[in-house]
Amino acid sequence: MSFFDADIPFYAEPLETNRLLLRRLVMADAQDVFEYGRDPEVARHVLWDEYKSVSESRSYIRSMMRHYRFGDASSWGIELKQTGRIVGTIGYMWFQAEHRSTEVGYSLARPCWNQGLMTEALKAVIAYSFDTLHLNRVEAQHEITNPASGAVMRKCGMQFEGTLRQRLMNKGAYVDVDLYAILRSDYVSRSMYH
Numbered sequence: 001m002s003f004f005d006a007d008i009p010f011y012a013e014p015l016e017t018n019r020l021l022l023r024r025l026v027m028a029d030a031q032d033v034f035e036y037g038r039d040p041e042v043a044r045h046v047l048w049d050e051y052k053s054v055s056e057s058r059s060y061i062r063s064m065m066r067h068y069r070f071g072d073a074s075s076w077g078i079e080l081k082q083t084g085r086i087v088g089t090i091g092y093m094w095f096q097a098e099h100r101s102t103e104v105g106y107s108l109a110r111p112c113w114n115q116g117l118m119t120e121a122l123k124a125v126i127a128y129s130f131d132t133l134h135l136n137r138v139e140a141q142h143e144i145t146n147p148a149s150g151a152v153m154r155k156c157g158m159q160f161e162g163t164l165r166q167r168l169m170n171k172g173a174y175v176d177v178d179l180y181a182i183l184r185s186d187y188v189s190r191s192m193y194h
């Protein structure tokens, strides 16, 4: 557990939406995680490299299982209820307990893109962040060359706060990112969540 996580234990309790079950990853999901994690298009705008073998997805799941055990920032697996398969992840990159804030990140298998699935997942995570974890601010950022991710954030009621120049180094190049956030006060005033 990191210093900043100290007062926000998070155990990735399951969350259900219309089409999705957000749940803890287990080792039996390694092949599903590998299937989408091997896709260079999925890995293009995230800070991990495409998987070369299923052992890399096993290592990822192992690290998530450690985080689950210690109540540390971690990700849910995204299970498509219709198939029972894991098609992505969504979760917390960090918590800052003293500021009641967090950053959310996500990725989804390419065959599932543009069906509103990540919007459905992110809305559930935002609601959980305010209703259950009692946070005040949820951030997300995306590379400016990844507009679909910005569209997801806006559809979930997050507000654009600015472009951070060369904020990250991704796959050998500095990249500009757009920062979005939603505050508790924005959330309570939005009827889409109630």
Ligand SMILES: CC(C)(COP(=O)(O)OP(=O)(O)OC[C@H]1O[C@@H](n2cnc3c(N)ncnc32)[C@H](O)[C@@H]1OP(=O)(O)O)[C@@H](O)C(=O)NCCC(=O)NCCS
Pocket (backbone or CB within 6 Å): 041, 042, 043, 045, 046, 106, 107, 108, 109, 112, 113, 114, 115, 116, 117, 118, 119, 120, 141, 142, 143, 146, 147, 148, 149, 151, 152
């Ligand atoms: C980004 C990502 C999460 C989007 O998930 P998704 O389930 O396809 O998102 P949704 O279907 O809920 O919404 C996608 C929106 O982006 C829009 N979109 C798609 N491609 C776009 C493009 N090239 N330019 C602008 N908008 C685009 C869609 O039209 C849709 O908006 P709409 O509902 O207003 O039409 C998914 O593509 C993904 O996992 N990509 C790989 C990993 C990644 O980039 N993760 C995010 C890192 S910040």
